[in-house]
Amino acid sequence: MKHILTCVDLFCGAGGLSKGFLDAGYDVVLGVDYDDAALETFRKNHGHATAMKLDLYNHENLDQIVKFLDKKGIRNLDVLVGGPPCQGFSYAGKMDINDKRNFLYLAMVKLTERLKPKAVLLENVLAMIEANGGVGAKRVIEDFKAIGYNMTPKILFAPDYGVPQVRRRVFFVGIRDSKKTFEFPTPTVQPEQYITCEQAISDLPSLQTEDGQIIRGEKVQDYMTPPNSSYQEKMRENSSKVYNHTGSIPIEKTRKMIALVPEGKNYLALPDEYRGLYKYHEALTRYHSKKPSLTINTGHRSHFHYKWNRIPTVRESARLQSFPDDFIFFGNQSDQFKQVGNAVPPMLGQAIAEQIKKYITETEE
Numbered sequence: 001m002k003h004i005l006t007c008v009d010l011f012c013g014a015g016g017l018s019k020g021f022l023d024a025g026y027d028v029v030l031g032v033d034y035d036d037a038a039l040e041t042f043r044k045n046h047g048h049a050t051a052m053k054l055d056l057y058n059h060e061n062l063d064q065i066v067k068f069l070d071k072k073g074i075r076n077l078d079v080l081v082g083g084p085p086c087q088g089f090s091y092a093g094k095m096d097i098n099d100k101r102n103f104l105y106l107a108m109v110k111l112t113e114r115l116k117p118k119a120v121l122l123e124n125v126l127a128m129i130e131a132n133g134g135v136g137a138k139r140v141i142e143d144f145k146a147i148g149y150n151m152t153p154k155i156l157f158a159p160d161y162g163v164p165q166v167r168r169r170v171f172f173v174g175i176r177d178s179k180k181t182f183e184f185p186t187p188t189v190q191p192e193q194y195i196t197c198e199q200a201i202s203d204l205p206s207l208q209t210e211d212g213q214i215i216r217g218e219k220v221q222d223y224m225t226p227p228n229s230s231y232q233e234k235m236r237e238n239s240s241k242v243y244n245h246t247g248s249i250p251i252e253k254t255r256k257m258i259a260l261v262p263e264g265k266n267y268l269a270l271p272d273e274y275r276g277l278y279k280y281h282e283a284l285t286r287y288h289s290k291k292p293s294l295t296i297n298t299g300h301r302s303h304f305h306y307k308w309n310r311i312p313t314v315r316e317s318a319r320l321q322s323f324p325d326d327f328i329f330f331g332n333q334s335d336q337f338k339q340v341g342n343a344v345p346p347m348l349g350q351a352i353a354e355q356i357k358k359y360i361t362e363t364e365e
Contacts (some may be wrong), residue, residue, distance in 0.1 A: 004025065004026065004027045005025070005026045005027065005078040005079060005357060005360060006026070006027050006029055006074055006077055006078045006079070007021045007026045007027065007028045007029065007077075007078065007079045007080075007081060007353075008028075008029060008030045008031075008032075008065070008069070008077060008079075008080050008081070008115075008117075009021075009028065009030070009031045009032065009081050009082060010032050010056065010080065010081070010082035010084070010107060010108055010111065011032070011033060011056070011082045011083050011084045011085065011104070012031030012032060012033050012038070012039075012042050012051075012082070013033055013035065013038045013042070013083070013339055013342050013343055014038050014041040014042055014045070014329060014339035014340070014342075014343050015028075015031055015041065015042040015045060015046055015343075016321065016323065016343030016344040016345060016346050016349060017081050017082075017083060017121075017123065017343075017344040017346075017349040018031055018042070018046055018049065018081070018349075019045065019046070019323070019327065019346035019349065019350075020344065020345075020346040020347065020348065020349020020350035020351075020352070020353050021079070021081065021349060021350070021353040022046060022047070023346060023350045023353075024350045024353035024354045024357060025357070026078070026079065026353060026357075028046050028047070028049045029049060029050065029069070029072060029074060030049060030050050030051075030052060030065065030068060030069070031043075031046065031049055031050070031051050031052070032051075032052045032053075032054050032056065032065065033051075033053065033054075034053060034054065034055055034056070035335075036053065036331075037330055037331025037332070037335035037336075037339065038331070038335070038338075038339050039051040039052075039053055040330040040331065041328070041329050041330045041331070041336075041339055044328065044330065045327050045328065050068070052064065052065070052068065056084075056104055056107040057104065057107075059106070059107060059110050062107065062110055062111050062114065065111060066111075066114055066115065069115070076118075077115045077116075077117040077118075078117060078118050078119065078360060079117055079118065079119045079120070079121065079353075079356060079360075080108065080111060080112055080115065080117040080119075080120050080121070081120075081121040081122075081123075082105075082108050082121075082122055082123070083122070083123040083124065083342075083344060084104040084105040084107070084108060084122070084124070085104055105122060105124075105139075105140060105143075106143070108120070108122060109143045109144060109147065112144065112147060112149065113147045116148075116176060117176065118175065118176050118360050119173065119174065119175050119176065119356050119359065119360060120144065120149055120151070120172075120173070120174045120176075121171065121172070121173050121352060121356065122140060122151070122171070122172040122173075123169055123170070123171050123172075123344050124136070124169065124170050124172075125169065125170070126155060126168055126169065126170055128140070128170055129153055129155065129170045137153055137170070137172075140153075140172055141153070141172070144172075144174050148176060148177055149174030149175070149176060150174055150175075150178070150181070151172040151173065151174040152172065152173050152174070152181055152182040152184075153170055153171070153172045154170070154171055154184045155168055155169070155170050155171075156168070156169060156170075156171055156184065156348060156352075157187075158292075158322075158345050158347075158348050159189065159191075159194040159195070159292045160187035160188070160189055161185070161187065161188055161189065161345075161347055161348045161351045162188060162189050162195060162231075162322070162347050163195070163292075163320075163321070163322045163345040163347050163348055164194070164195035164196060164197060164199065164200040164231065164292045164293060164319075164320050164322075165292050165293045165294070165295060165296055165320045165321060165322075165345065166292050166293070166294055166295060167295045167296070167345065167348075168295075169344070171184070171352060173352070173356065175356075175359050175360075178359065180359070182355075182356075182359065183355070184352065184355065185351045185352060185354065185355040188351065194291070194292050195229075195231050195292060196288075196289060196290050196291055196292060197287045197288065197289050197290075197291065197292065197293050197306050197320070198228075198289040198290065198306065199228070199229040199231050199232070200229075200231055200232070200235075200293075200319050200320055201312070201316045201319050201320065202228050202229075202232075202289075203223065203224075203225050203226070203227050203228050203232045203236075204223075204242060204245060204313075204315060204316060204319070205217060205221055205223075205224050205242065205245060206307075206308055207245070207247035207308065207310065207313070208308050208310075214247055214249050214250070214255070214308070214309065214310050215247060215249075216246050216247045216248075216249065217245060217246050217247050218246075219243070219246060220241050220242070220243055221241065221242040221245055222241065222242070223236070223240075223241075223242060234324070235319055235322075235324050235325050236324075236325050237324065237326075238324060238325075238326040239324065239325035239326040242315060242325065243315065243325070243328045243329075244313065244314040244315040244318065244328060244329050244336060245313045245314070245315035245316070246313060246314070246333065247310055247313060248301075248310060248311055248313075248333070249310070250309065250310060250311070254284075255309050257270065257274060257277075257284055258284055258286065258304050258309045258310075259309050260274070261284050261286045261304070262286065263286050263287065263288050263289055263306045263307070264286065264287070264288030264291065264306075265285075265286060266281075266282060266283060266284050266285040266286070267283040267284040267285075270284070280302060282294070282300075282302045282303070283302055284302070284304065285302055285303050285304065286303075286304045286305070286306060287303065287304065287305065287306040287312075288306055289306040289307065292320075293312075293320045296317045296320055296321055296340060296341050297341045298337055298338045298340075298341030298342060299333075299334060299337030299338060299341060314329055314333065314336040314337060314340060317337065317340045317341070318340050321340055321343055321345045321346075322345040322346050322347035322348070323340070323343070323345075323346055324346075327346075
């Protein structure tokens, strides 16, 4: 009887990557982060997994992880995963390659060197591989190679794996002492079959009155309609209620402006007299019902529902990230938006987890 593969998640956030590994049949034993609200979300959505608050700038704190696993009797960890913050490489930031946050990944290198897991998975922003000659990616590859892991990087496109969101991220995977180059999972969905916004969220309460007024809604709500797609059926499979679906009521000016924007368009579609009020290139972007959403952000309030004149709720954003409805987010609304926006889509994480499992199983046989 094959043992259940074990997994530890550094910089876990709410646990999108861990959720994917859980769904792939792994035993996620530990998530580590420094954000209290994210850790509460992780703790309450990953079965018996422990959530641990640690400052990973300080590598001495890695001792606590090693001791925890030793007490658990886990001396041969199967997979270490993580998405270390690298804001200095982000296109949305100042692109400072020496930003100290860019070196948080070294905590993963140090812990890998101590635990020697069978595989390592690191996720990050595209700029790590695209900006400044890919200096960030080169650092990651060189540092892991020095300890016996040949990291294979690849940019993955979330809609290719059933996620209704145009999200691109770079993933690095290394198999311990393996001479094989890791082959990432092939896409499971063709472009003409990408899951759309409408297929993902059209069954959720509109949060709008009959006369068109936007309302906040209750903290826990009933589903108002049956699921309208197989994707919605999957998201609702283990939930009988709607959580994290509280609306944010825009100011009058924003309501007026977004009402003038057709679906799939942004502020550039406004009449001439209003267009000059906005400079940000994604300002007043309305999703298109027949396409996947744009990349879910951490709550910048620049994206709007394809039909209603409001920003998507936390639950709608979570759906577009492929979090099922029984995955409940904790903290205030700002915390929840941040958790959803920073997460790896669970369905994408699951596809990679299942591929890694093949390599580990082959090695053991």
